[in-house]
Amino acid sequence: MDRIPILKLGAALLVTIQVDMHDRLAMALEEDLTNRIVEYGAKGVLIDISALEIVDSFIGRTLANIAMIAKVLDAVTVVVGMRPAVAITLVELGLSLPGVRTALNAERGMAMIRALLDDEAPTLADES
Amino acid sequence: MRASVAANTVPIRSGEDVVRVRQEVRRVAIEAGLGLVDQTKIVTAASELARNTLDYGKGGEAVMEVVQSSARRGVRIVFQDQGPGIADIELALKDGYTSGKGMGLGLGGARRLCNEFAIESTPGKGTRVTIARWK
Numbered sequence: 001m002d003r004i005p006i007l008k009l010g011a012a013l014l015v016t017i018q019v020d021m022h023d024r025l026a027m028a029l030e031e032d033l034t035n036r037i038v039e040y041g042a043k044g045v046l047i048d049i050s051a052l053e054i055v056d057s058f059i060g061r062t063l064a065n066i067a068m069i070a071k072v073l074d075a076v077t078v079v080v081g082m083r084p085a086v087a088i089t090l091v092e093l094g095l096s097l098p099g100v101r102t103a104l105n106a107e108r109g110m111a112m113i114r115a116l117l118d119d120e121a122p123t124l125a126d127e128s
Numbered sequence: 129m130r131a132s133v134a135a136n137t138v139p140i141r142s143g144e145d146v147v148r149v150r151q152e153v154r155r156v157a158i159e160a161g162l163g164l165v166d167q168t169k170i171v172t173a174a175s176e177l178a179r180n181t182l183d184y185g186k187g188g189e190a191v192m193e194v195v196q197s198s199a200r201r202g203v204r205i206v207f208q209d210q211g212p213g214i215a216d217i218e219l220a221l222k223d224g225y226t227s228g229k230g231m232g233l234g235l236g237g238a239r240r241l242c243n244e245f246a247i248e249s250t251p252g253k254g255t256r257v258t259i260a261r262w263k
Binding site for chain 1: 146150164165169171172176234236237240241
C-alpha cells in the first residue's frame with residue numbers, strides 16, 4: 001500500500017499530503033506519524049495540506065486524532081496551507097478540528113512550532 | 129455545448145472508489161460551471177455520502193450529471209445502495225449521531241453543503257440519497 005512520506009527536520013516531523021487520500025491511507029498516516037514521533041522523540045509535527053482539494057469529516061477527524069495523539073506523546077501539531085474553499089466548506093460541514101493548531105503556510109507553521117517549543121523548554125536548542 | 133450530458137455512474141465498492149467519486153464529481157461540477165467554493169462543497173458532500181454508501185450501505189453506486197433547470201445549471205448526484213437501510217432518518221441526520229466509526233457529521237454535514245437534499249430509505253432494502261448544487 002502507498003504511504004505518505006514523513007520527513008524529519010530537527011525536532012519536528014514534516015508531512016506534505018500531495019495525494020487525494022482514501023481512508024486507509026489517512027489511517028496509515030496516523031499510525032506512521034505516531035510511530036515516528038516516538039522513534040525520533042519528535043516535539044513538533046507540521047502537516048501541509050495545501051495540495052488537498054477537500055477535507056471531509058474523515059480526513060478532518062484523522063487530523064484531529066493526530067493532534068491528540070501527538071499531544072499525549074508530548075508533541076505539538078500544526079496544520080498548514082488550508083485552501084480558502086476548504087476552510088469555508090469545513091465550517092459549513094460543522095467540523096471544528098478540536099485541538100488542531102493551524103497556520104497559513106509552512107514557514108509560519110515552523111515558526112509556530114519553534115515558538116511553542118521555546119516557551120516549553122528554553123534549553124531545547126542546547127539539546128539538538 | 130451539448131444539449132444534454134449523459135449521466136456518469138461510478139461504482140462504490142472500496143475506499144479507492146470514494147476517491148474516484150470525488151474526482152468525477154469535481155469534473156462534472158467544473159463542466160456545470162460551478163465556482164471553486166461550490167465545487168469544493170459538492171465534492172465534500174459527495175465524499176461523505178460515498179463513504180456512507182460504502183460503510184453503511186455495503187457498497188453501491190453514485191450517478192452524477194449536469195442538470196439544467198430553467199435558467200439554472202448545476203450538478204445532481206444520486207447515491208444508491210441495497211444495504212440495511214436507515215430506520216430513523218431524522219436521527220441519522222442529527223449532528224453527532226453515528227452508528228459506526230464516523231464523527232456523525234456525514235449526513236447532516238452533506239445536507240448543509242447542498243442546495244437540494246433528499247433521502248429515501250427502506251429498512252432491509254437500501255438507501256437512496258439525492259443531492260444537487262446549483263451554479
